[in-house]
Amino acid sequence: MTNKESDFHDHPLVMVNQQRPYTCDGCKTEGIGLRYRCERCNYDLHHQCMFSSPKLKFQGNQYRFLEKPLPGPNCTRANYCIDCRNCDACGKNVKGFVYHCSDTGWDLHPRCAKLDCKISIGDVTFWLEKQGPSTCAWCNKRLLKGAKKKIPGWSYVSNYDDYNFHVYCVMEMAMQSSSSASSSAITPVMEETKLTDLRVLIKSKKNGANSKNKWLEILKIFLRTVFSILLGDPTAILASTLAHLVTEGFLH
Structure with a gap:
């Protein structure tokens, strides 16, 4: 194993690929699979947190990297606050590493x-759109549950508006599937009502076995692609397994 020096930790980190869930010590969100770890300190970083860049451009806007989120407009804290800000993409709270755009006020x-x-x-x-034009295929809502007015949560929307998935919901699908995979369960641990909604969605929008199978393959590739980013596993090996578990749920 190769040790990697990190600007965020006192000891070198080793790249490992373990299939149990963990919490990234950089951004404080969940992950599974590939990570950079200090066994001595029980310290883990997502791939994206390990190799963060000082600045990046996303959807035409410039962002700068911060180790701690800035206080909100009405916050009384001086330097940072872990309660004020939410990621504009997934809607989850920002508690650690973040990219902030000073022009838009967005956080990622x-x-x-x-x-x-x-x-x-x-x-x-x-x-990838800031707010989908239709309801999410997973949660059956246009806005995220409990979403703030200014942070509706971004969605992936197909070009024919056939499918709309919140980034948050794809993340939830991934983590539910990973829990199933790590516990060696045969069937994914998912809410049966949501799986039923997805089956009905596929049948109602795509009639015929060939069309249905085509869209299941498209959804599988789509989920594998997004899972590989959200789970912090660039090899996509684990992400491919999770995408298979999700689509198997569609079929039963």
């Missing part, structure tokens, strides 16, 4: 800042 978790703005699969393209 490091892994969310690496999301592809466009995912093309054959003749279907999923676009």
